Amino acid sequence: MFTRSTGSIACLALALALGACVNPGGKFDDFVDRIPDATPEPDGSILLEIPDISGRFFIGLASVVDVDLPILFIAENTLHANPDGSATLDSTIQPLDYTTLMPAGEALVFAGVPISMTGQFDLTKATTTVVEGTANPITGTTLTLSTITLLPTIKGEDLYCGQVTGNVTDPLAIDLTGSNMAAIRVPDGAIGTELPDPVGACPPDSENPDAGTPDAMPADASIPIPDAGVPDAEDDNNDSL
Amino acid sequence: MKRLHIIIGAVALAAMITPSVASASGFLVARFGGEQGHPTSSHPSAIYFNPAGLSLNSGTRVYVEGLFGTRSANYTRPTEAIDTVINEGDSSAGTPTNVSSANSGKATLSDLFAAPFAAVVSDLGIKNLGVAAGVYVPFGGSASWNQNSEYSDNNAYPGAVDGVQRWSSIEGKIQSLYVTLAGSYYIPKLRLSIGAGLNVVSTSVENIRARNASGTDDLVSSNGTMQEGRALVDVSNTALSVGAGVIWRPTDAVSVGVSYQSRPNFGTTNLKGTLQTKLSLASPSTSDIALRWPLPDVVRAGVAFRPTRRSEVRVFGDFTRWSVLDNHCAMTMETAEMGCLLDEEGRVDPNGASVAFNIPRRWEDTFGLRAGGSYWLNAEREVFVGLGYDGNAIPDTTIGPDIPDSKKMTASIGGRVLLTPELRLSATFTQVIYFEREVELRDESPFEGLSRLPDHAGSYQQSVSLFNMGVEYMF
Numbered sequence: 001m002f003t004r005s006t007g008s009i010a011c012l013a014l015a016l017a018l019g020a021c022v023n024p025g026g027k028f029d030d031f032v033d034r035i036p037d038a039t040p041e042p043d044g045s046i047l048l049e050i051p052d053i054s055g056r057f058f059i060g061l062a063s064v065v066d067v068d069l070p071i072l073f074i075a076e077n078t079l080h081a082n083p084d085g086s087a088t089l090d091s092t093i094q095p096l097d098y099t100t101l102m103p104a105g106e107a108l109v110f111a112g113v114p115i116s117m118t119g120q121f122d123l124t125k126a127t128t129t130v131v132e133g134t135a136n137p138i139t140g141t142t143l144t145l146s147t148i149t150l151l152p153t154i155k156g157e158d159l160y161c162g163q164v165t166g167n168v169t170d171p172l173a174i175d176l177t178g179s180n181m182a183a184i185r186v187p188d189g190a191i192g193t194e195l196p197d198p199v200g201a202c203p204p205d206s207e208n209p210d211a212g213t214p215d216a217m218p219a220d221a222s223i224p225i226p227d228a229g230v231p232d233a234e235d236d237n238n239d240s241l
Numbered sequence: 242m243k244r245l246h247i248i249i250g251a252v253a254l255a256a257m258i259t260p261s262v263a264s265a266s267g268f269l270v271a272r273f274g275g276e277q278g279h280p281t282s283s284h285p286s287a288i289y290f291n292p293a294g295l296s297l298n299s300g301t302r303v304y305v306e307g308l309f310g311t312r313s314a315n316y317t318r319p320t321e322a323i324d325t326v327i328n329e330g331d332s333s334a335g336t337p338t339n340v341s342s343a344n345s346g347k348a349t350l351s352d353l354f355a356a357p358f359a360a361v362v363s364d365l366g367i368k369n370l371g372v373a374a375g376v377y378v379p380f381g382g383s384a385s386w387n388q389n390s391e392y393s394d395n396n397a398y399p400g401a402v403d404g405v406q407r408w409s410s411i412e413g414k415i416q417s418l419y420v421t422l423a424g425s426y427y428i429p430k431l432r433l434s435i436g437a438g439l440n441v442v443s444t445s446v447e448n449i450r451a452r453n454a455s456g457t458d459d460l461v462s463s464n465g466t467m468q469e470g471r472a473l474v475d476v477s478n479t480a481l482s483v484g485a486g487v488i489w490r491p492t493d494a495v496s497v498g499v500s501y502q503s504r505p506n507f508g509t510t511n512l513k514g515t516l517q518t519k520l521s522l523a524s525p526s527t528s529d530i531a532l533r534w535p536l537p538d539v540v541r542a543g544v545a546f547r548p549t550r551r552s553e554v555r556v557f558g559d560f561t562r563w564s565v566l567d568n569h570c571a572m573t574m575e576t577a578e579m580g581c582l583l584d585e586e587g588r589v590d591p592n593g594a595s596v597a598f599n600i601p602r603r604w605e606d607t608f609g610l611r612a613g614g615s616y617w618l619n620a621e622r623e624v625f626v627g628l629g630y631d632g633n634a635i636p637d638t639t640i641g642p643d644i645p646d647s648k649k650m651t652a653s654i655g656g657r658v659l660l661t662p663e664l665r666l667s668a669t670f671t672q673v674i675y676f677e678r679e680v681e682l683r684d685e686s687p688f689e690g691l692s693r694l695p696d697h698a699g700s701y702q703q704s705v706s707l708f709n710m711g712v713e714y715m716f
Binding site: 022027031032034035063068133138170171173174 | 383384402413448453454462468471519522523525527528575596598
């Protein structure tokens with residue numbers, strides 16, 4: 001078997017006599033080795049009450065390959081509060097054309113998604129998902145994903161955000177781990193030019209868990225919710241605690 | 242058995258060594274045979290330049306040649322070519338102004354290289370017949386750019402150490418290895434020789450370049466995270482092609498030759514293999530791809546004239562149809578059959594294959610012209626000189642340090658010595674003088690989406706020195 005390493009040795013031996021030896025694969029490995037590890041994310045805290053995120057939300061999904069060109073969605077949510085304080089969520093997430101902000105392609109539908117007492121929930125689609133090229137602002141090509149998981153935490157009634165994982169399989173294999181998303185409340189029916197600037201990740205001020213209801217622990221719950229681009233007309237819902 | 246070892250050794254050598262770019266144009270690097278390699282020649286290199294020449298000598302000849310060379314090149318990228326320079330505090334993606342030298346300045350390259358040619362030619366004891374087998378690399382190139390020591394061990398910008406040219410090439414090689422069987426017959430009545438050859442063409446490409454998802458040279462995103470990544474292509478395939486030619490000798494003193502080498506696979510070929518990517522903070526991943534790899538066909542023509550018994554004058558040229566190289570388009574393996582469909586600005590047509598990336602080329606046809614002469618000091622010793630011009634295949638819109646072609650002149654000098662009736666040595670030194678090339682800054686990227694690349698405006702300089710040394714054994 002003529003492996004990369006034996007090839008390199010053979011190439012080196014020839015280079016001593018004849019020169020010209022290249023090893024692009026080695027350069028790739030060298031680059032990966034030079035990149036520092038990412039910082040781990042903090043865990044969330046227990047909530048006394050899960051904020052109601054029913055309604056219309058504008059989602060920005062900042063993929064790990066280019067955080068400045070988020071893939072955009074509009075979500076219609078219905079939150080079902082349970083007597084024990086827990087809740088479930090129904091959510092229909094519609095990709096948007098990145099130039100017109102109008103619907104593009106098929107929506108992702110989730111029903112009965114449990115929300116934990118830390119405000120976290122898991123929107124996983126384990127079957128093939130296709131994002132049309134018009135909804136891909138990075139390259140404009142259609143993306144096929146084998147899985148996609150949104151792992152947001154509710155920060156308040158007007159904001160939920162968190163990490164995204166999954167795998168793009170076409171046209172490139174891309175592990176989406178490290179991607180982020182943020183959903184900000186918008187008026188019912190808002191679409192196209194009516195939508196605000198998107199937010200692709202949890203705003204820095206929202207990193208302390210929740211912003212919608214008092215915490216059971218820790219006691220510090222007086223962190224103002226960032227506006228996060230919500231239109232002024234919706235400020236009534238933009239709680240401060 | 243000894244002769245067989247010579248051939249096997251040459252094949253092994255050819256499979257492992259790639260010539261650095263010492264191109265006629267594009268990455269056509271067919272310079273084997275030195276001044277003997279031309280379309281009216283009976284030299285063993287006729288197996289490629291014009292198979293009709295194979296029947297113009299008698300007996301059996303085994304020829305092994307090494308082409309040794311040095312190449313130095315540099316590319317200077319102006320700061321203005323950087324996609325976006327950002328100041329401290331700016332919340333946008335780009336290259337921070339305090340590290341603009343990570344994306345602008347001078348990149349250098351200096352390589353030693355070697356490329357083999359080996360062929361055996363025989364008349365098989367039949368008058369006017371010539372058959373041959375050979376192995377050689379007419380298309381190829383390799384490059385390994387020097388590192389930018391200013392960014393050694395820089396954790397904030399771990400990609401910058403690979404040089405300012407890295408968005409086009411860090412290190413790579415292209416190789417089309419030809420194994421040829423050819424035959425020729427001389428028709429005395431017509432004073433005409435005809436020949437043809439069948440080539441098995443093994444092409445491999447391995448190249449790494451810096452790449453980010455947006456096709457820019459942005460080092461960081463708006464939130465300060467690293468944006469630069471890498472793309473490593475490793476693909477290959479094997480295809481067939483043919484060569485054919487005629488040589489007419491209207492008199493004993495005049496030879497006129499015309500030859501044709503077809504495109505490998507008789508059209509576009511897809512190289513298959515993998516694309517490894519490391520984009521921004523995403524984990525490294527590997528995709529199976531088919532890389533569209535159009536190679537050109539080449540027409541050659543020449544005239545050789547012997548004004549005296551001791552001298553010969555040659556004029557010959559070639560036309561290389563590099564315009565077939567429109568894109569190097571990497572498609573997913575599953576959809577490659579649908580073809581790479583792109584619009585004028587390189588955007589992907591959803592009716593075609595799924596495209597992983599595209600490098601626009603849009604090369605142009607080239608021609609080359611060479612003139613040379615030989616003088617025989619006696620029956621055993623020949624000296625020769627040559628002067629040539631070769632065109633440039635690459636337009637300003639798509640040039641990059643990966644293949645920095647330009648117009649060029651060549652000057653050659655050499656000789657052949659018959660040491661014994663069976664053994665002949667030949668040597669040629671060629672200096673390739675590349676015209677310095679200045680590429681203007683672009684107003685905006687001519688290509689979008691997956692075809693977008695950083696601006697490779699700037700200054701390109703290159704110099705190549707070649708030394709062919711051949712041994713011919715005749716029996």
